[in-house]
Amino acid sequence: xxxxxxxxxxxxxxxxxxxxxxxxxxxxxxxxxxxxxxxxxxxxxxxxxxxxxxxxxxxxxxxxxxxxxxxxxxxxxxxxxxxxxxxxxxxxxxxxxxxxxxxxxxxxxxxxxxxxxxxxxxxxxxxxxxxxxxxxxxxxxxxxxxxxxxxxxxxxxxxxxxxxxxxxxxxxxxxxxxxxxxxxxxxxxxxxxx
Numbered sequence: 001x002x003x004x005x006x007x008x009x010x011x012x013x014x015x016x017x018x019x020x021x022x023x024x025x026x027x028x029x030x031x032x033x034x035x036x037x038x039x040x041x042x043x044x045x046x047x048x049x050x051x052x053x054x055x056x057x058x059x060x061x062x063x064x065x066x067x068x069x070x071x072x073x074x075x076x077x078x079x080x081x082x083x084x085x086x087x088x089x090x091x092x093x094x095x096x097x098x099x100x101x102x103x104x105x106x107x108x109x110x111x112x113x114x115x116x117x118x119x120x121x122x123x124x125x126x127x128x129x130x131x132x133x134x135x136x137x138x139x140x141x142x143x144x145x146x147x148x149x150x151x152x153x154x155x156x157x158x159x160x161x162x163x164x165x166x167x168x169x170x171x172x173x174x175x176x177x178x179x180x181x182x183x184x185x186x187x188x189x190x191x192x193x194x
Contacts, residue, residue, distance in 0.1 A: 002026065003035040009145070010040055011075055012084070013128040020125050021096065027121040028097045030104050035065050043071040049088070049095045053102030066103035070096060075129040083126040092127070093119040 002025045008014045021038055029036075043050060051070040056063040072092065075084070084092070094117040101111050 001033055002029060003033070005035060005037045007037065007039045010042055010072060011130050012040065012072065013130055016083075016125070016127045020093065020122070020127065023121050023125070024093060024096050024100060024119075028100050032063070034063050036103070037065065037067045039067075039069045041069065041071050042074055048073060049092050051095045051099045053099030055102055056105050063103075068096070068099045068103060070099065083128045089125065089127060090119065090122065093122045093125075 002022065004018065004022055004025065006014065006018050006021065008017055017040055021036075025036060049070065049072055051068060053069075054067045056066070070092065073088070083089075091114075094114050097117050097119060098111065098114050
Protein backbone atom coordinates (compact mmCIF):
# COMPACT_ATOMS: atom_id res chain seq x y z
CA UNK A 1 0.00 0.00 0.00
CA UNK A 2 1.37 3.36 -1.07
CA UNK A 3 1.87 6.05 1.59
CA UNK A 4 1.87 9.75 0.81
CA UNK A 5 3.42 12.64 2.67
CA UNK A 6 2.14 15.76 0.97
CA UNK A 7 3.78 19.12 1.47
CA UNK A 8 1.53 21.70 -0.16
CA UNK A 9 3.05 25.18 -0.37
CA UNK A 10 0.33 26.60 -2.59
CA UNK A 11 -3.24 27.88 -2.44
CA UNK A 12 -4.43 24.74 -4.22
CA UNK A 13 -6.68 22.43 -2.19
CA UNK A 14 -4.62 19.94 -0.20
CA UNK A 15 -7.48 17.45 -0.26
CA UNK A 16 -7.82 17.63 -4.07
CA UNK A 17 -4.05 17.32 -4.57
CA UNK A 18 -3.88 14.35 -2.19
CA UNK A 19 -6.71 12.51 -3.98
CA UNK A 20 -5.21 13.12 -7.42
CA UNK A 21 -1.68 12.13 -6.40
CA UNK A 22 -2.84 8.93 -4.68
CA UNK A 23 -4.91 7.99 -7.76
CA UNK A 24 -1.84 8.58 -9.95
CA UNK A 25 0.40 6.50 -7.67
CA UNK A 26 -2.13 3.65 -7.59
CA UNK A 27 -2.62 3.70 -11.37
CA UNK A 28 0.94 4.42 -12.53
CA UNK A 29 3.24 3.67 -9.57
CA UNK A 30 5.34 0.59 -8.88
CA UNK A 31 2.69 -1.04 -6.68
CA UNK A 32 5.00 -1.45 -3.69
CA UNK A 33 4.63 -0.07 -0.18
CA UNK A 34 7.08 2.80 -0.41
CA UNK A 35 6.39 6.22 1.05
CA UNK A 36 6.23 9.11 -1.38
CA UNK A 37 7.02 12.62 -0.25
CA UNK A 38 5.43 14.98 -2.75
CA UNK A 39 6.12 18.71 -2.56
CA UNK A 40 3.79 21.04 -4.45
CA UNK A 41 5.16 24.56 -4.85
CA UNK A 42 4.84 27.56 -7.14
CA UNK A 43 7.05 28.04 -10.17
CA UNK A 44 9.24 31.10 -10.21
CA UNK A 45 8.03 31.84 -13.73
CA UNK A 46 4.44 32.70 -14.54
CA UNK A 47 3.22 29.61 -16.36
CA UNK A 48 3.61 25.91 -16.92
CA UNK A 49 4.14 22.91 -14.70
CA UNK A 50 7.52 21.37 -14.02
CA UNK A 51 8.84 18.76 -11.65
CA UNK A 52 11.43 16.22 -10.73
CA UNK A 53 11.43 12.79 -9.19
CA UNK A 54 14.36 11.19 -7.41
CA UNK A 55 15.87 8.13 -9.03
CA UNK A 56 16.18 5.12 -6.74
CA UNK A 57 19.67 4.53 -5.32
CA UNK A 58 21.58 2.17 -7.59
CA UNK A 59 21.73 -1.41 -6.38
CA UNK A 60 18.84 -1.00 -3.92
CA UNK A 61 16.08 -3.54 -4.55
CA UNK A 62 13.39 -2.48 -2.09
CA UNK A 63 13.11 1.28 -2.21
CA UNK A 64 11.28 2.56 0.87
CA UNK A 65 11.07 6.26 0.10
CA UNK A 66 10.78 8.38 -3.04
CA UNK A 67 10.55 12.12 -3.46
CA UNK A 68 8.72 14.13 -6.11
CA UNK A 69 8.50 17.87 -6.50
CA UNK A 70 5.93 19.54 -8.73
CA UNK A 71 6.11 23.28 -9.42
CA UNK A 72 2.82 24.80 -10.50
CA UNK A 73 1.90 28.25 -11.78
CA UNK A 74 0.15 30.61 -9.43
CA UNK A 75 -3.63 30.20 -9.51
CA UNK A 76 -4.25 32.50 -12.45
CA UNK A 77 -5.43 29.63 -14.68
CA UNK A 78 -8.57 29.05 -12.68
CA UNK A 79 -11.89 28.34 -14.30
CA UNK A 80 -15.05 30.13 -13.12
CA UNK A 81 -15.77 27.10 -10.92
CA UNK A 82 -12.75 28.02 -8.77
CA UNK A 83 -10.80 24.97 -10.00
CA UNK A 84 -7.75 24.63 -12.20
CA UNK A 85 -8.89 24.49 -15.84
CA UNK A 86 -8.90 21.10 -17.56
CA UNK A 87 -5.87 21.73 -19.79
CA UNK A 88 -3.63 22.69 -16.86
CA UNK A 89 -5.00 19.85 -14.75
CA UNK A 90 -4.22 17.35 -17.51
CA UNK A 91 -0.69 18.67 -17.90
CA UNK A 92 -0.16 18.56 -14.11
CA UNK A 93 -1.27 14.90 -14.12
CA UNK A 94 1.05 14.01 -17.04
CA UNK A 95 4.05 15.68 -15.36
CA UNK A 96 3.21 13.81 -12.14
CA UNK A 97 3.15 10.46 -13.99
CA UNK A 98 6.46 11.34 -15.67
CA UNK A 99 8.06 12.03 -12.27
CA UNK A 100 6.63 8.79 -10.84
CA UNK A 101 8.45 7.06 -13.71
CA UNK A 102 11.73 8.59 -12.54
CA UNK A 103 11.16 7.27 -9.01
CA UNK A 104 10.85 3.81 -10.57
CA UNK A 105 14.26 4.24 -12.21
CA UNK A 106 13.08 5.18 -15.70
CA UNK A 107 15.21 7.63 -17.67
CA UNK A 108 13.87 10.01 -20.31
CA UNK A 109 14.84 7.56 -23.07
CA UNK A 110 12.70 4.88 -21.41
CA UNK A 111 9.50 6.96 -21.32
CA UNK A 112 7.13 8.53 -23.80
CA UNK A 113 7.04 12.31 -24.03
CA UNK A 114 5.00 14.06 -21.34
CA UNK A 115 2.41 15.25 -23.87
CA UNK A 116 1.85 11.62 -24.96
CA UNK A 117 1.13 10.26 -21.46
CA UNK A 118 -2.44 9.09 -21.03
CA UNK A 119 -4.28 9.66 -17.75
CA UNK A 120 -7.64 7.83 -17.88
CA UNK A 121 -7.72 7.73 -14.08
CA UNK A 122 -8.00 11.55 -14.08
CA UNK A 123 -11.64 11.48 -15.13
CA UNK A 124 -13.75 13.80 -12.95
CA UNK A 125 -10.85 15.03 -10.84
CA UNK A 126 -10.33 18.68 -10.03
CA UNK A 127 -7.93 20.85 -8.08
CA UNK A 128 -9.71 23.74 -6.47
CA UNK A 129 -8.14 26.93 -5.25
CA UNK A 130 -8.75 27.74 -1.60
CA UNK A 131 -10.22 31.23 -1.19
CA UNK A 132 -9.98 33.24 2.03
CA UNK A 133 -12.75 35.37 3.62
CA UNK A 134 -12.19 38.49 1.55
CA UNK A 135 -12.10 36.51 -1.69
CA UNK A 136 -8.40 36.72 -2.48
CA UNK A 137 -6.27 33.67 -3.04
CA UNK A 138 -4.58 32.37 0.09
CA UNK A 139 -0.97 33.14 -0.73
CA UNK A 140 0.50 34.15 2.63
CA UNK A 141 2.95 31.27 2.71
CA UNK A 142 4.43 32.26 -0.64
CA UNK A 143 4.61 35.94 0.36
CA UNK A 144 6.57 34.97 3.47
CA UNK A 145 8.91 32.79 1.38
CA UNK A 146 9.38 35.63 -1.12
CA UNK A 147 10.21 38.01 1.74
CA UNK A 148 12.76 35.53 3.11
CA UNK A 149 14.33 35.14 -0.36
CA UNK A 150 14.59 38.93 -0.74
CA UNK A 151 16.15 39.37 2.71
CA UNK A 152 18.60 36.51 2.13
CA UNK A 153 19.65 38.03 -1.22
CA UNK A 154 20.18 41.45 0.37
CA UNK A 155 22.19 39.90 3.22
CA UNK A 156 24.34 38.02 0.69
CA UNK A 157 24.91 41.23 -1.31
CA UNK A 158 25.76 43.19 1.84
CA UNK A 159 28.09 40.43 3.00
CA UNK A 160 29.85 40.44 -0.37
CA UNK A 161 30.25 44.23 -0.23
CA UNK A 162 31.50 44.02 3.35
CA UNK A 163 33.94 41.24 2.47
CA UNK A 164 35.25 43.32 -0.45
CA UNK A 165 35.60 46.36 1.82
CA UNK A 166 37.42 44.34 4.50
CA UNK A 167 39.73 42.79 1.91
CA UNK A 168 40.55 46.21 0.44
CA UNK A 169 41.17 47.78 3.86
CA UNK A 170 43.29 44.77 4.93
CA UNK A 171 45.41 45.25 1.80
CA UNK A 172 45.72 48.98 2.59
CA UNK A 173 46.78 48.15 6.17
CA UNK A 174 49.38 45.64 4.96
CA UNK A 175 50.83 48.20 2.53
CA UNK A 176 50.92 50.90 5.23
CA UNK A 177 52.75 48.52 7.59
CA UNK A 178 55.25 47.69 4.83
CA UNK A 179 55.84 51.39 4.25
CA UNK A 180 56.33 51.97 7.97
CA UNK A 181 58.89 49.16 8.16
CA UNK A 182 60.68 50.54 5.10
CA UNK A 183 60.91 54.04 6.52
CA UNK A 184 61.91 52.72 9.97
CA UNK A 185 64.79 50.78 8.37
CA UNK A 186 65.75 53.79 6.27
CA UNK A 187 65.77 56.00 9.36
CA UNK A 188 67.88 53.44 11.22
CA UNK A 189 70.39 53.32 8.35
CA UNK A 190 70.60 57.09 8.19
CA UNK A 191 71.16 57.21 11.96
CA UNK A 192 74.01 54.70 11.64
CA UNK A 193 75.68 56.59 8.82
CA UNK A 194 75.96 59.84 10.81
